[in-house]
Amino acid sequence: MPRAWMVAFGFVLAGLGGLGAYFLPVFQTAANSTTIGSGALPHLNPVTGPTQPFTVLLLGSDDDSKFMPDRLNTQSMILMRIDPESKQATMLSIPRDLWVPIPNVGYGKISTAYQMGGAQGAIAAVESNFKVHVDDYVWIGLNGLVNLINRLGGVNVQVTNPVMDDFYPSDLNSAGNPYDYYRVAVLPGATHLDGVHALQYVRSRHGDVRGDFARSERQQQLLLSIKAQASHLNVADLPTLASAFNGEIKSSIGVDRLRPLLSIANDFNGSNIHRVVLVPPYTSEGFAAGQSVVFPDWAQILPLVHQTFP
Amino acid sequence: MRWAIGAALVVAMLAFGLGVYHTAGVLKAGGKVVHRPNEVSAPPLPGTMYVVQGGAIFRFQHGSFTQVTAEDGWMQPAARPGDNQLVAVRRQTNSSDLFLLTTGGKQVVQLTRNSRPGPAEGNHWSFYPRFSADGATLFYDYDPKSGFNNYQVDLAIYASPSNPDSRGSLQWTHPNDYTGGDVYPVPLRGGGLIYVKYSIDDSFKVHSQIWLQKRAGTSGQALTQPELGCTQPALSPDESLIAMVCSGGSNQTAELDVATFDPTTLTLGSPATLVSGQLVASPVFSPDGKTIAYLAPSTPGGQFQLWTAGSSGPASVRNITTDLGLDSTSPPVWIGG
Numbered sequence: 127m128p129r130a131w132m133v134a135f136g137f138v139l140a141g142l143g144g145l146g147a148y149f150l151p152v153f154q155t156a157a158n159s160t161t162i163g164s165g166a167l168p169h170l171n172p173v174t175g176p177t178q179p180f181t182v183l184l185l186g187s188d189d190d191s192k193f194m195p196d197r198l199n200t201q202s203m204i205l206m207r208i209d210p211e212s213k214q215a216t217m218l219s220i221p222r223d224l225w226v227p228i229p230n231v232g233y234g235k236i237s238t239a240y241q242m243g244g245a246q247g248a249i250a251a252v253e254s255n256f257k258v259h260v261d262d263y264v265w266i267g268l269n270g271l272v273n274l275i276n277r278l279g280g281v282n283v284q285v286t287n288p289v290m291d292d293f294y295p296s297d298l299n300s301a302g303n304p305y306d307y308y309r310v311a312v313l314p315g316a317t318h319l320d321g322v323h324a325l326q327y328v329r330s331r332h333g334d335v336r337g338d339f340a341r342s343e344r345q346q347q348l349l350l351s352i353k354a355q356a357s358h359l360n361v362a363d364l365p366t367l368a369s370a371f372n373g374e375i376k377s378s379i380g381v382d383r384l385r386p387l388l389s390i391a392n393d394f395n396g397s398n399i400h401r402v403v404l405v406p407p408y409t410s411e412g413f414a415a416g417q418s419v420v421f422p423d424w425a426q427i428l429p430l431v432h433q434t435f436p
Numbered sequence: 437m438r439w440a441i442g443a444a445l446v447v448a449m450l451a452f453g454l455g456v457y458h459t460a461g462v463l464k465a466g467g468k469v470v471h472r473p474n475e476v477s478a479p480p481l482p483g484t485m486y487v488v489q490g491g492a493i494f495r496f497q498h499g500s501f502t503q504v505t506a507e508d509g510w511m512q513p514a515a516r517p518g519d520n521q522l523v524a525v526r527r528q529t530n531s532s533d534l535f536l537l538t539t540g541g542k543q544v545v546q547l548t549r550n551s552r553p554g555p556a557e558g559n560h561w562s563f564y565p566r567f568s569a570d571g572a573t574l575f576y577d578y579d580p581k582s583g584f585n586n587y588q589v590d591l592a593i594y595a596s597p598s599n600p601d602s603r604g605s606l607q608w609t610h611p612n613d614y615t616g617g618d619v620y621p622v623p624l625r626g627g628g629l630i631y632v633k634y635s636i637d638d639s640f641k642v643h644s645q646i647w648l649q650k651r652a653g654t655s656g657q658a659l660t661q662p663e664l665g666c667t668q669p670a671l672s673p674d675e676s677l678i679a680m681v682c683s684g685g686s687n688q689t690a691e692l693d694v695a696t697f698d699p700t701t702l703t704l705g706s707p708a709t710l711v712s713g714q715l716v717a718s719p720v721f722s723p724d725g726k727t728i729a730y731l732a733p734s735t736p737g738g739q740f741q742l743w744t745a746g747s748s749g750p751a752s753v754r755n756i757t758t759d760l761g762l763d764s765t766s767p768p769v770w771i772g773g
Contacts, residue, residue, distance in 0.1 A: 288616025
């Protein structure tokens with residue numbers, strides 16, 4: 127081989143080494159991810175976004191030390207449908223206490239489906255009760271959400287009313303007592319929140335007359351804020367995000383499919399995202415099996431779901 | 437000689453690899469640098485302004501910022517009429533207290549003692565301090581405890597004599613249950629109080645309204661319709677205009693609206709939008725009433741910066757700062773001198 131070629135090859139190798147080191151967290155995340163589909167590494171060539179409508183089930187769990195890692199409930203379930211062609215999206219918040227038949231288990235709160243069968247269990251419960259098809263899922267833990275928001279540089283949220291809670295769980299730090307609590311006061315108005323304060327905003331429920339429904343509303347609002355921040359991202363941000371993902375975010379969406387999804391993020395804003403929270407009369411509160419639960423009124427819910435998730 | 441060239445080439449290759457690594461990092465989209473206010477200069481504004489960033493209060497005068505308190509949970513400063521003092525909130529994990537400060541940031545006296553030993557729920561909050569026009573009374577938010585349910589924490593507006601040696605406080609407002617409470621007191625020269633009241637309707641929708649009470653303990657009256665979603669009122673020095681942030685019921689937008697106010701009949705005109713397309717927070721009038729300062733991000737998702745706009749249209753919006761991260765829950769204090 128001519129000497130000049132050897133030198134050029136050396137520089138190419140060094141450059142690839144630099145790129146490899148930079149994207150190492152992405153490779154590690156891809157290797158560790160629980161993807162159902164391809165866990166392929168990201169391509170650096172231009173990407174084409176998806177064109178067909180698809181649904182994603184977003185799951186959020188309290189995964190602090192009060193819980194066994196493989197016995198988590200989902201405190202948050204949001205079903206999303208994204209139609210890239212019409213540029214319309216829908217977010218449907220499913221109450222965590224919704225009393226439904228869970229496949230292979232029997233009646234229970236829908237939040238327990240994840241505990242019984244993992245992501246596939248949660249998907250099966252949603253598909254069988256809401257008569258929809260779920261293409262993908264994303265699961266996130268407490269620290270995953272905090273890290274994600276911090277890596278995005280925080281999010282802007284318009285706090286609609288004071289969010290006050292004297293019994294907010296002090297469970298983010300694994301070293302402390304997970305049953306401790308502290309006081310939260312998220313003051314109203316437009317504000318920039320870091321991960322911890324954004325989590326307080328979407329997790330607190332004690333001081334609001336709407337209880338869990340208020341959380342659902344705020345969780346949808348935070349998702350829009352995260353989407354707004356994520357729409358500024360490019361491929362060079364993936365390593366930073368991947369290090370936030372590590373273990374605290376699980377998804378059937380491989381890292382290779384993140385870029386196409388990011389490429390269509392700017393097509394969606396608050397005005398073309400339809401937001402649904404199953405407040406009364408779609409649901410009613412009551413008791414079943416000695417627990418406080420939320421009963422669905424399927425006669426009202428299913429037409430709404432069929433309309434928004436055709 | 438050949439070994440030296442070879443070694444130099446290897447070093448150059450390693451440097452090239454490092455360069456590629458750093459270049460990839462530079463291409464990252466987010467992560468704009470947030471400066472401390474005293475590290476930057478900005479277009480000068482008439483008078484003196486106080487703003488908050490990272491738990492510290494900064495004075496803005498002649499185009500430069502000076503830090504007046506340490507980064508220690510300070511927020512929501514307000515000027516005491518007629519002398520060189522500020523009242524401000526110092527927030528800790530489970531409680532917050534009001535302090536009188538000199539304009540240089542030195543503590544004069546601690547006005548409230550809300551921190552309690554024992555369980556967290558035994559503590560109290562104090563927010564949004566604001567002096568009456570004569571400086572004799574201090575209005576502020578406080579969380580009275582419910583005797584029926586530990587989970588209920590709704591802020592109510594109280595008034596106390598501003599002389600720290602005087603005792604006694606009066607609950608002015610009674611918030612709707614489990615809404616978070618009444619916030620943002622703005623005392624009127626004639627003795628009434630403007631503030632923000634929240635309600636939650638049967639379809640679980642939150643409404644914020646600018647509310648007016650002539651006397652303590654009365655039910656008061658709404659100045660704005662619930663569907664306008666108005667909050668964060670600011671009164672012009674001559675009390676002829678109210679600036680406020682209105683969302684139209686959305687939790688994605690926040691416009692700056694201005695309406696005429698008649699302090700005699702206590703009526704508000706129809707709000708006109710002064711600034712839209714920004715996530716506006718915490719407006720405040722200039723000492724001459726001709727300009728409104730407010731906080732809003734320069735870019736979607738960005739940190740909150742200082743802006744100004746003419747108080748009577750057409751709006752002349754000016755971006756005063758570009759790389760700060762100001763506390764948007766602390767309205768700027770804008771005084772003469």
